[in-house]
Amino acid sequence: MVALCVLLTLRSCGAFTCPAICRCSADTFQCSRDTQLAPGMNSFTVGSYRRLTHLSLKQVPSHAFKQLINITVIEISQSDRITLIQRRAFLSLHSLAEISVQNINSLRIIEKGAFTDLPKLEYLSISNTGLLHFPDFSTISSFAPNLILEMADNMRINFIPANSFQGMTEEYVDMNLVRNGFKEIKSHAFNGTKLNTLILRDNKYLSYIQEDAFEGATGPSSMDVSSTSLSSLPPRGLRQVRFLKASSTFALKRLPPLDSLPELLEAELTYPSHCCAFHTWRRKQRESALKNFTKICDLSQTEIEPTADDANLLNEINFQYPDLEFDCLNNPFVKCTPKPDAFNPCEDLLGFPFLRFLTWLITVLAVMGNLAVLVILLISHHKLTISRFLMCNLAFADLCMGVYLMLIAFRDYLSRQEYYNHATDWQTGPGCGIAGFLTVFASELSVYTLTVISLERWHTITNAMHVNKRLRMHHVTAMMGAGWGFSLLVALLPLVGVSSYSKVSICLPMDIDTLGSQVYVVAVLLVNVVAFCVVCYCYICIYLSVHNPEYSTHHGDTKIAKRMAVLIFTDFICMAPISFFAISAALRMPLITVSHSKILLILFYPINSLCNPFLYTIFTRAFRKDVCLLLSRCGCCRANADMCRSQTMASHLTFTQKTSNRKPHSLSFYAYHIKKGCFLNKGTT
Numbered sequence: 001m002v003a004l005c006v007l008l009t010l011r012s013c014g015a016f017t018c019p020a021i022c023r024c025s026a027d028t029f030q031c032s033r034d035t036q037l038a039p040g041m042n043s044f045t046v047g048s049y050r051r052l053t054h055l056s057l058k059q060v061p062s063h064a065f066k067q068l069i070n071i072t073v074i075e076i077s078q079s080d081r082i083t084l085i086q087r088r089a090f091l092s093l094h095s096l097a098e099i100s101v102q103n104i105n106s107l108r109i110i111e112k113g114a115f116t117d118l119p120k121l122e123y124l125s126i127s128n129t130g131l132l133h134f135p136d137f138s139t140i141s142s143f144a145p146n147l148i149l150e151m152a153d154n155m156r157i158n159f160i161p162a163n164s165f166q167g168m169t170e171e172y173v174d175m176n177l178v179r180n181g182f183k184e185i186k187s188h189a190f191n192g193t194k195l196n197t198l199i200l201r202d203n204k205y206l207s208y209i210q211e212d213a214f215e216g217a218t219g220p221s222s223m224d225v226s227s228t229s230l231s232s233l234p235p236r237g238l239r240q241v242r243f244l245k246a247s248s249t250f251a252l253k254r255l256p257p258l259d260s261l262p263e264l265l266e267a268e269l270t271y272p273s274h275c276c277a278f279h280t281w282r283r284k285q286r287e288s289a290l291k292n293f294t295k296i297c298d299l300s301q302t303e304i305e306p307t308a309d310d311a312n313l314l315n316e317i318n319f320q321y322p323d324l325e326f327d328c329l330n331n332p333f334v335k336c337t338p339k340p341d342a343f344n345p346c347e348d349l350l351g352f353p354f355l356r357f358l359t360w361l362i363t364v365l366a367v368m369g370n371l372a373v374l375v376i377l378l379i380s381h382h383k384l385t386i387s388r389f390l391m392c393n394l395a396f397a398d399l400c401m402g403v404y405l406m407l408i409a410f411r412d413y414l415s416r417q418e419y420y421n422h423a424t425d426w427q428t429g430p431g432c433g434i435a436g437f438l439t440v441f442a443s444e445l446s447v448y449t450l451t452v453i454s455l456e457r458w459h460t461i462t463n464a465m466h467v468n469k470r471l472r473m474h475h476v477t478a479m480m481g482a483g484w485g486f487s488l489l490v491a492l493l494p495l496v497g498v499s500s501y502s503k504v505s506i507c508l509p510m511d512i513d514t515l516g517s518q519v520y521v522v523a524v525l526l527v528n529v530v531a532f533c534v535v536c537y538c539y540i541c542i543y544l545s546v547h548n549p550e551y552s553t554h555h556g557d558t559k560i561a562k563r564m565a566v567l568i569f570t571d572f573i574c575m576a577p578i579s580f581f582a583i584s585a586a587l588r589m590p591l592i593t594v595s596h597s598k599i600l601l602i603l604f605y606p607i608n609s610l611c612n613p614f615l616y617t618i619f620t621r622a623f624r625k626d627v628c629l630l631l632s633r634c635g636c637c638r639a640n641a642d643m644c645r646s647q648t649m650a651s652h653l654t655f656t657q658k659t660s661n662r663k664p665h666s667l668s669f670y671a672y673h674i675k676k677g678c679f680l681n682k683g684t685t
């Protein structure tokens with residue numbers, strides 16, 4: 001076979017010379033048997049690559065290549081004038097194997113039937129043109145065993161219409177449709193074709209493949225939708241897909257039902273959580289197969305690491321049924337990347353049932369307790385004392401923590417059993433950002449307020465004698481203002497790129513990939529440790545000064561000691577394990593897995609929020625007095641209220657009598673607060 005190529009020798013850059021085998025006029029040209037047979041044409045060198053470039057014509061006319069019956073390659077490229085390829089431009093070229101139409105930005109239209117009767121065509125490329133519509137391939141009728149269709153960089157084609165590839169060939173087609181302007185693929189687009197590979201990579205506007213797009217088609221067996229805007233894959237038509245590639249397809253947050261991908265062998269996806277889906281699904285399938293004792297897959301052929309119990313199960317079966325036929329083709333594991341990692345394990349948000357139960361319990365208690373405290377403190381018409389003000393802040397912070405837990409628990413409830421399908425939506429969506437913001441804000445504000453409370457008590461007690469040294473409301477307000485500012489800042493940083501809430505399912509800033517993030521996380525943890533030390537120090541000082549026999553009885557001492565022990569203990573169990581493991585993890589020496597740290601975090605982290613309203617407010621006399629007064633104001637259970645008012649008054653009186661009369665009121669209030677308010681002695685009051 002002599003490869004005759006349409007020729008143009010570039011003499012000067014961009015100049016058009018009429019190919020020697022063609023006849024050219026001002027705005028059209030024709031290459032025919034006559035011109036081809038003209039003297040000199042036999043000297044074409046076999047295999048030399050010649051092409052038709054820099055044509056200065058407006059259109060490629062009908063029958064342009066008429067009777068070039070032995071031609072195998074036609075390439076039209078590098079023109080800035082061609083706008084149209086007419087119908088029958090490529091008609092009945094029975095040896096033509098390759099057509100390339102490339103780099104013609106002015107090309108707008110390829111008329112219907114431009115490619116007609118090309119039985120040997122095996123490669124058709126239309127790239128980097130200004131085409132407005134998907135070209136018509138319906139009359140190609142190639143018999144080549146494997147046609148390759150390439151369409152790239154045609155940014156003005158908006159969609160692939162129905163039956164686009166009908167009539168192209170009866171054989172298998174590889175389609176390479178990359179970097180086009182497609183936004184949509186219509187239903188029945190691939191009707192009547194046998195698809196081998198379908199590459200839709202880098203069609204960055206492609207956001208929708210209609211459900212029936214693959215109706216009437218065979219295949220594809222390999223599909224690539226990487227770097228597109230697809231948010232879903234069609235649930236039908238993927239039955240033969242063996243290789244699916246969808247990396248950097250960030251909008252594809254949900255996979256189609258896995259039963260619609262029964263043949264899948266290998267998947268390269270964007271999000272690790274999706275690989276969990278295949279893992280669990282295949283497992284289920286395999287288990288049901290094992291039950292039927294029909295098909296069992298040989299683990300030696302598997303790609304994904306089988307878990308220990310998989311192996312055990314199979315060994316058992318192997319042992320019990322040695323003659324069993326192992327049919328791996330029908331039931332292999334799916335090789336899926338990216339693999340789930342420590343931060344994205346294949347488990348539900350709250351992976352363990354007891355964790356789920358405890359989370360709800362803690363959530364309900366924390367929300368109810370703190371709401372009750374807030375409501376009572378705010379609607380009881382007492383003067384807002386420093387203590388009440390601080391309690392309000394504390395309750396608000398702890399309420400935020402309760403809301404965070406509620407968000408997590410609720411999300412867990414919504415996504416139970418199939419968190420992998422929700423993981424990306426949740427972790428990259430606004431929900432996780434809000435939850436993360438709430439929890440960091442809450443914990444920082446809570447720790448800060450606890451520190452201020454301790455400092456303030458300590459200050460008040462040590463400076464009880466010096467009236468002019470007492471803290472005033474505006475001091476405390478300023479301190480709390482700073483606390484709010486600090487907490488807001490710390491909680492906002494992960495939203496603006498320093499660390500991130502989207503790394504783990506429980507939305508804590510566990511991202512330490514950059515140095516900035518690492519510094520942030522370690523700094524926050526250290527601040528908490530320092531705050532804890534300050535609280536301890538303050539309580540020890542308070543204890544030592546109240547311990548002074550001049551102020552109190554021996555009996556009171558033990559109570560104070562107990563109460564402080566409780567306060568410090570809850571603070572400690574909340575802080576210590578988390579800080580310890582978190583600091584180790586933040587320094588990249590993780591001692592426990594994320595799954596385990598989840599237990600730690602969900603159970604210990606909110607303990608302060610759970611206990612604070614009870615320790616600091618609800619179990620105190622002052623608070624109960626508030627409740628009583630409130631109830632009496634409402635008119636309900638008046639008798640009861642009267643009783644409790646008189647009771648509290650009495651106890652207050654006896655207490656102030658016990659303590660030194662010289663002390664100003666505030667001291668007695670705080671001393672009383674510490675001494676009497678503990679839930680340890682709630683039974684006795």
Ligand SMILES: *[C@@H]1O[C@H](CO)[C@@H](O)[C@H](O)[C@H]1NC(C)=O
Binds near residue numbers: 001002069
């Ligand atoms: C085409 O090739 C065949 C042999 O493959 C030859 O007999 C025939 O003359 C060629 N036709 C033209 C027009 O070159």
Ligand SMILES: *[C@@H]1O[C@H](CO)[C@@H](O)[C@H](O)[C@H]1NC(C)=O
Binds near residue numbers: 192
């Ligand atoms: C799909 O192609 C078949 C022929 O192969 C045709 O009869 C049918 O109408 C096409 N379906 C649609 C919806 O165009």
Ligand SMILES: *[C@@H]1O[C@H](CO)[C@@H](O)[C@H](O)[C@H]1NC(C)=O
Binds near residue numbers: 285292
């Ligand atoms: C197992 O058996 C049931 C019916 O007994 C059948 O519907 C199912 O398809 C079988 N599963 C496999 C994997 O063979």
